[in-house]
Amino acid sequence: MSANDRAMMPLGVSCVPHAACLYFATFLSTMAITTNKESRVVPRFLAIAALVCAGLVPLVVIGSWLGDPRQPVALVVGVVLLGIGAWLTVTRRRARRIVGAILAVLGIAFLVWTLVRDVPALLAMITLMIGAVALGLTALARSADDDAPVQAWTPSQPVLICNPKSGGGKVVSFKIAEQARAQGVEVVTLEEGLDLEELARDAIARGADCLGMAGGDGSQALVAAVAVEHGIPFVVISAGTRNHFALDLGLDRDKPDSGLVAFTNGVLRTIDYATANGKLFVNNVSFGLYASIVENDSYRDAKLQTTLDVLPEVLAADTDPYDMHFRLPSGEEVSGSIVLLVSNNPYITDGLLGIGQRPTLDSGLLGGLVITGPTAATPTTPSDESSESRSRGGLQRFTATELQVTSSSSEIAVGIDGETVHVSTPVDLVSHPKGLTMLVPPDSIHVARVRSREAEGLAGIWRMALGKA
Incomplete structure (x- = not known):
């Protein structure tokens, strides 16, 4: 059918297939959500x-x-222009950055034009995609195993350490300290100049049999390390800014005070933790680009501007690669990559689950993401074709139980759970399977199990449709 013929077709006739798709997807999506x-x-x-x-x-x-x-x-022209424009905007300065921004805007204009040319088709596609995701996630969630036994436990002398400045003052705005005291929990406030780990150890010396932390991910890791050291359960109260750890635990980040139920009606859950040269981390350790950005003094006050200022320096073609070297589980030696991110359990980078989340915290594995530049990777076997392809640069994911990162320098800057520190080399990263005992709200267990199923994505849905899951 030509464009002219289609234009002359009565609107009611031309829209019938799209309307049918809309009604079908809307019906199924509503059924999935309301059932x-x-x-x-x-x-x-x-x-x-x-x-x-x-x-x-x-x-x-x-x-x-x-x-x-x-x-x-x-569509093709728009994608190409947007890609080139975005790259120039990120990696160049001054006039070239302006040219890149213009190209990116033109690319977006082409894409918008493509989408609005056929509004009925656009609405049908959007509804079908929403329907597919809603139905798929519902199918996976309904198949989550909720019959596995859980162990309830109530501490007799719990202590909660609160950082009143964390997350823009969430401890104060949600009255976390007051609610905790009302539940019989001893509350310790982290004042300026005090040592967080020392406060945690003092609490244990007074007889605490459970430690909790109301703060951000960096603070959570410090107190969790003390809890691991003394073999007692740890409670997370998501009073930080991002609270990635709380999210992956299945906690409600929008209601940090909801985590307090763990002290009175909690269940035990054992998860992994990881260490970098013995320093515990609950989320990830970053080397290279991200560590360079976070290390900048202006990052906390102007994240976007600092990132735009640093990126051209580290991504330029003539920039020397980062001085770090490591061996992947495949045996490949990598030198001078742009980014190396090592996480406590692998992150999801695709699928139906939100990108950047971890579907499980007890796999016993480190997750790895490495981005190499044109000269970064040095294959151990030059004749190996896969190694040669990686040597030209790209992105690679891997998992491992441990990883060692070396450098010609005696120290290297790394970001540990969002905080930049300098650690001695080599840096030994190790997973400690189920080494951290958590005390969590009962409903978070269900959320965690659902998330684990949702992470299976399209493969899990396909197996379920075939009756194999």
């Missing part, structure tokens, strides 16, 4: 419906493109 846990709608049916919605998306796209062949051309 309660007691429903007899089996996860397998929801998985099949999710795949049907996903399969209809390319059909809608093809139908739209057949009606107007200019759309795929504009």
Whole structure:
């Protein structure tokens, strides 16, 4: 069908296929969202419906493109312009950065034009994609195992350390200290100039059998280290800015005071922790680019501007690579990568679960993400084709139980749970499987199990649709 023929087609006729897709996806999505846990709608049916919605998306796209062949051309042009423009904006300065910004805007304009050329098709695609994701996540969540036993435990002398300045004052705004005291928890306030680890050890010396921390991820790691050292449970109160650790534990970051229920009605959960030269971390350790950005004095007050100032220096073609070397589990030697991120359990970088989250905290593995520049990787076997391809630069993920990072310098700057520190080399990164005992709210266990299932993404939905999961 030509563009002219399509334009002459009555609107009611041309929109019928798209309207059918909209009604179908809306019906299934509503069913997935509103159906309660007691429903007899089996996860397998929801998985099949999710795949049907996903399969209809390319059909809608093809139908739209057949009606107007200019759309795929504009899409390709837009993506290319946006990619080149974004790269120039990030890696260049002054005039070239301005040119990059202009190209990026032009690319976005092409993409917007492509989308608005066929509004019914656009609405159908959006609804189908939302329906596929909603149905898929619901199917995976309904299949989560909630029958595994949990162990309830109530501490007799719990102590909660509060950082009143963390997260813009969440401890004060949510009245965390007052609520904790009302539950019989001893509250210790971290005042300026006091040592957090010393406060935690003093609490144990007074007889504390459980330690809690209301603060950010960096503070959580410090107190967790003391809890591990003395073999007592640890409670997280998400009163920081980002609270990545709390998110992956299944806690409600928007209601930090909801975590206080762990002190009176909590359940025990054992998870992994990791160390960098013996220093405990709960999230990740970053080397290279991110560490350079965070190390800058102006980063905390002007994150975006500092990042834009630093990136051209470290990503320029003639910039020397970072002085760090390590061996991947595959046996490949990597030298001078741009970024090395090592996490306590692997992060998700694709799939239905939010990118940058960890579906599990007890895999016993470190997660690794390495970005290499054009001269970064040095293959151990030059004849190996896969090693040669990596030597030209790119992104690679890996998992390991331990990793050693070396450098010609005696010290290297790293970011540990968002805080920049200088550590001696070599840096030994080690996973400690199920070495940290947590005391968490009961409902967080369900959230964690659901997240673990959701992380299976499309592969899990496919297996479920086939009746294999």
